[in-house]
Amino acid sequence: MATPVPNCALMEDFATSIPLKASLSMNLLITIIALPVLVYSMEFIRKTQVFHRNTRLQIWMHLFGLLLHCVGRLLLHSIDLGNYFTRGENACDIIPNFYRCLVLRGFYNVGLALSSMCSVSLVLERFVAYHLSYKYEYCGRFFGIVLMFFQNILALCYLTSMYFHAAFVPGNFTLYYCQTIASSTGSVWFVIGPLYSVMIAQIVSRLMFKVLMWKSQNLRVSDEIDLSCRFNLEQSIRSLEALKLLVNCNTIVFAILSVVTTTLHFNAASLSKPNYMALVEAVHILPLYGIAICYGVHSKLRVITENKKELISKGMKANGDNYFNQFRQQIK
Incomplete structure (x- = not known):
């Protein structure tokens, strides 16, 4: 396959674009802080x-x-800005080198995919914690590791769709900017579609989270749970x-990312x-x-910690008889 003749004028447009350099510079600064x-x-x-070990595993991932x-x-924007500001006449x-784009954009996209699956695994973990509140405190790390693996499977599905038609070796195209879709031969919906799937999963997870909050607060005032279950419920x-x-x-x-990315793509013809x-870089506000x-x-x-200390302090100052009366009432 013949290598296409590069368009040096287009590369010059990228290198001299003030909006692009401003977007990359701002994102680079935020990334360095992040x-x-x-x-x-x-x-x-x-x-x-503060959190259960399995909750911590999901947040850590x-x-x-x-x-x-x-x-x-950090690497993509640093290299691009360095090239733009130090370019010669040609x-x-x-x-950009194809393999540099493939590897560094890979970090970019893998991180995006992994971070987008957090709500799903967190809500599943808290859902199980609620239904096993009487013994979940003693639940080991195995369940948390399974959920981390589940996060990785979801991220892999997302990335498979994104890279399904993308090139993994140089081909009959020239990359003027490191972008996954630039080397893809498939429909843009192979990239945008997964974003909408993630957005829907996020919304469903948020609704489930709201239900969990409501059910947990209702169970808190119930007289039918023992002291151990009440402790786990408060946690x-x-x-x-x-x-x-x-x-x-x-x-x-991720809802904003999905909607704005789609809007940008279908209006790309009116933009340089x-x-x-x-x-596109400005919209990806993950850092x-x-x-x-x-x-x-x-x-x-x-x-939460300060409120907890305040409650303990008030409890220590409370009348002893009242304290034990409340304690007896709780363990009935």
């Missing part, structure tokens, strides 16, 4: 005892996916309250290719999302 935040949060989740995505973006000299409710922000943001981000890619959820969940955990 990387240490994600690493710290992964270590925090590994050590914290989510953060790992975001970390992979950020590593891919713009064709900075045409579960605290976990749900802390995870609410994560599930909400996960659903909103560099401007189109600038908007910013990673910073937001790490900060948000940390803040929520801090509030």
